[in-house]
Amino acid sequence: MSKKSIIEIKNLTHFYGQKKIYDNLNLSIQEGCVFGILGKNGVGKSTLINILMGYLQPKNGQCLIFGEDSHNLSYTSKKDIALLHEGFVAYDFMTISQYEDFFAPFYVNWNKKVFYDLVDLMGLDYSQKLSTLSFGQKSQVVLGAIFAQDAKLLILDDYSMGLDAGYRRLFINYLKNYIKEKSKTVIITSHTMNDLDGLLDEFLIVQKGAIAHHDTMENFNLDKSSTFEDKFLDFVGLY
Amino acid sequence: MINSILSKEWIKLKNYIYSVLVIVFGVLMYFSYILGFEYGNIEPESMMWYMFVHLEHKPYEMFFYLFLVFASFISIVQFVYERIRNRIKILRHLPMSYDKIIWIHLAVGLFFVTIFWILSLVFVILIFAYYYPFPLIWMVVEDFCVYLFVSWLLYLTVSFLIIEANIIKKVSKSSLLIALIIVVVRPDFSKDFTGYYIFYSPVLKEFIYQKNYGEHQFDYKSKSNQTYTQKEYESNLPFVYWKNLQIQGKLPITIDNTVFDVSDIKDARLSFEYKPEFLETEPMKLYPFFNPKSTEGMIKFPEEALFFGYKKLELYDFDNKLLSEQTVEINSLANSAWVSFPIQKVFGKPTNMKPFDLGYLFLDNENKLFHIKKEDDITTIKAVMLPKDVNVAYIHISENKLKKTAGYMIDDKSRFYIMDWDFGFRILDIQGFDYQSMKAQLLSNSMYYTFRYNDSHIYNAVVFDKEFNFIDDISLEYK
Numbered sequence A: 001m002s003k004k005s006i007i008e009i010k011n012l013t014h015f016y017g018q019k020k021i022y023d024n025l026n027l028s029i030q031e032g033c034v035f036g037i038l039g040k041n042g043v044g045k046s047t048l049i050n051i052l053m054g055y056l057q058p059k060n061g062q063c064l065i066f067g068e069d070s071h072n073l074s075y076t077s078k079k080d081i082a083l084l085h086e087g088f089v090a091y092d093f094m095t096i097s098q099y100e101d102f103f104a105p106f107y108v109n110w111n112k113k114v115f116y117d118l119v120d121l122m123g124l125d126y127s128q129k130l131s132t133l134s135f136g137q138k139s140q141v142v143l144g145a146i147f148a149q150d151a152k153l154l155i156l157d158d159y160s161m162g163l164d165a166g167y168r169r170l171f172i173n174y175l176k177n178y179i180k181e182k183s184k185t186v187i188i189t190s191h192t193m194n195d196l197d198g199l200l201d202e203f204l205i206v207q208k209g210a211i212a213h214h215d216t217m218e219n220f221n222l223d224k225s226s227t228f229e230d231k232f233l234d235f236v237g238l239y
Numbered sequence B: 001m002i003n004s005i006l007s008k009e010w011i012k013l014k015n016y017i018y019s020v021l022v023i024v025f026g027v028l029m030y031f032s033y034i035l036g037f038e039y040g041n042i043e044p045e046s047m048m049w050y051m052f053v054h055l056e057h058k059p060y061e062m063f064f065y066l067f068l069v070f071a072s073f074i075s076i077v078q079f080v081y082e083r084i085r086n087r088i089k090i091l092r093h094l095p096m097s098y099d100k101i102i103w104i105h106l107a108v109g110l111f112f113v114t115i116f117w118i119l120s121l122v123f124v125i126l127i128f129a130y131y132y133p134f135p136l137i138w139m140v141v142e143d144f145c146v147y148l149f150v151s152w153l154l155y156l157t158v159s160f161l162i163i164e165a166n167i168i169k170k171v172s173k174s175s176l177l178i179a180l181i182i183v184v185v186r187p188d189f190s191k192d193f194t195g196y197y198i199f200y201s202p203v204l205k206e207f208i209y210q211k212n213y214g215e216h217q218f219d220y221k222s223k224s225n226q227t228y229t230q231k232e233y234e235s236n237l238p239f240v241y242w243k244n245l246q247i248q249g250k251l252p253i254t255i256d257n258t259v260f261d262v263s264d265i266k267d268a269r270l271s272f273e274y275k276p277e278f279l280e281t282e283p284m285k286l287y288p289f290f291n292p293k294s295t296e297g298m299i300k301f302p303e304e305a306l307f308f309g310y311k312k313l314e315l316y317d318f319d320n321k322l323l324s325e326q327t328v329e330i331n332s333l334a335n336s337a338w339v340s341f342p343i344q345k346v347f348g349k350p351t352n353m354k355p356f357d358l359g360y361l362f363l364d365n366e367n368k369l370f371h372i373k374k375e376d377d378i379t380t381i382k383a384v385m386l387p388k389d390v391n392v393a394y395i396h397i398s399e400n401k402l403k404k405t406a407g408y409m410i411d412d413k414s415r416f417y418i419m420d421w422d423f424g425f426r427i428l429d430i431q432g433f434d435y436q437s438m439k440a441q442l443l444s445n446s447m448y449y450t451f452r453y454n455d456s457h458i459y460n461a462v463v464f465d466k467e468f469n470f471i472d473d474i475s476l477e478y479k
Helices: A045-052 A075-079 A096-106 A112-121 A135-148 A165-181 A228-236 B002-040 B046-054 B062-080 B098-131 B134-163 B167-185 B230-235 B242-247 B262-268 B324-336
Strands: A005-016 A019-030 A034-038 A060-065 A081-084 A153-156 A185-190 A202-207 A210-216 B196-201 B206-214 B217-222 B253-255 B258-260 B270-274 B286-288 B305-308 B313-317 B345-347 B360-363 B369-375 B378-384 B392-397 B405-411 B416-420 B425-427 B439-444 B448-454 B458-465 B470-477
Touching: A005 A045, A005 A185, A019 A045, A019 A185, A034 A045, A045 A060, A045 A185, A075 A081, A081 A135, A096 A112, A096 A135, A096 B002, A112 A135, A135 A165, B002 B062, B002 B098, B046 B134, B046 B286, B046 B305, B046 B313, B062 B098, B062 B134, B098 B134, B134 B167, B196 B448, B196 B458, B196 B470, B206 B458, B206 B470, B217 B230, B230 B242, B242 B262, B258 B262, B270 B392, B270 B405, B313 B324, B324 B378, B345 B392, B360 B392
Parallel strands: A034 A185, A034 A202, A081 A153, A153 A185
Antiparallel strands: A005 A019, A005 A060, A202 A210, B196 B206, B206 B217, B253 B258, B270 B439, B286 B305, B305 B313, B345 B360, B360 B369, B369 B378, B392 B405, B405 B416, B416 B425, B439 B448, B448 B458, B458 B470
8 A cells, every 4th residue: 555645845946046956856755754855064955844844935846745835834734743943943041841841732742751751861950941951962852842742744954963973873763763663754854874874764865956866775775885875975975 | 822932931031021120120210310310400490390391301201212122122032032044933833823923922022011111100100290290290191102102113123023034024014113103203304494585675675585595505586586696685684684784884774764773673673483383282281380570670480380271270389289279369360250171272482581471371162362470479360352253273472672562373264463562463464374384484673574474385475564554575486
């Protein structure tokens, strides 16, 4: 039985001034798929997320999430999308418990335990302000709020930004366990590839002004001559 | 969900709110200090009341700017935290109407602006009431309402500038709000420009005028289209440029077999001005109640202030505030003269910088004109006879040394009357004057009265002899 399409991108074209970011992009992301949007910094990964989340109106084309235009998502659809903003943006003036208190009422499936499990991994005091946490500690609080929503679709924009290898590993392991138990669709953007091998089902490599490669991990890994990271670098180039 | 947003805003803003409260109380203390200082250095204290009502000396005006700063500050601290790379992201992704979320945030901001306003207003009134008579408190409330409204508008303007990512929406919303602020504040951008200065020359026996092209560019001509140099023009107007003639040793001057020396010319000079703005009544009818003494040369600024109240006249001084006994007495005089309340308009010159005091004229509720005056501690209120079928639009009292004319009156049909020293009225033969849109000036010199009036496009003048007999007129279009 074919899986339901969660995201449909049709003929998407977007540019900033003369600089073309996407040209007639067509893409379909199926339910339960862990989809990677990969590429170096500044090639337009976050632009695609901004378009998908309705922050940005594309110049041409259409993006559908749960069958709704991404620029006009209903509250029901928004409840089913957990979004990690690039740079782990959060309300730094809040304490950890205030942060949890703020988001909880918006999501019917909110799982307080999931939030505090992640916070407890850091051994943090709940009355600590986010502004006083290290970037790695703060990332766990933000991710806690993402996972606690129990959303059908997780959009994780540049999860690795600012995180050291330890925190990245911690996050990926948690994510793997999380999606193993529940059937979640995940879109993840990143400029580093090392951690994503074994997580992604499908990916898109984005280069300046074009899509360099769209493939499944299964197919991509048929070639055993080099590592995932090396093959990625072959597509995007070192500089 | 709403509680969640309210709680977030309180967590975000509370430290700023506490800081602002400290500033508010600091400014209130400064306000109290500065008011005490001003009152300690002025005598009599009622002069502060006069300055407040008639010269718009508002000691609490600093609160206006304070509210504007608070409004902008609250908006900035509220929404700058929400912006990520020029966009409001976290709020926009919440599963709730984005418009509703934004309006809840705006309501929070407006609420805090209003709280500061209420606190400031209450304390300002408490301090103000110690120094000023009770009726003036309403002016404080009225002014503060304007301050609040403008602060709200500014708060919304700054907020939309931060929130809106779409440049067209950003510009249209903020422009609309700024336009609304301008309508409420009404800043005066108008330039006072006179296109023609028209005089009647006693030498040429015709009108001559100076055309003003702006930037100090002038042209000098007569009604018969004769062109003059500046020097010729001035020499044809000896009653205007008499100082030049005096320096050149050309005074006294003989015109029509009459000799005019410096004192003749100076003593005969008189000017009454009228502008449509004069029709705007004082916000509060509180006037210094002069009490000139026949044994003293100078009119002292009085301790007493006369308030034309809604139901009665009231007298105040600084030490006692309401003077109950004197108020009863003055109302008894008003009742005897059949004055009906409320008083519609009051006319007079509320300054002691004048050679005489003619008191005040006022229109009662039945549009009857009365004269109220105090001299040598005796107050009088008398009805003034108006010409038949005349409804007063404006009266200008001008106490002058000539003691011949006491000012002018304009009725609701734009007819212009000279007011005698004993409040008799003499109509002037003037065509086409409209008091609602035109400026006017009555100039007196040793031989003529000249009435000039213009709507900034057509400039008119009529000249009369000293008995107000028509001599000539002129009309010039300014191009």
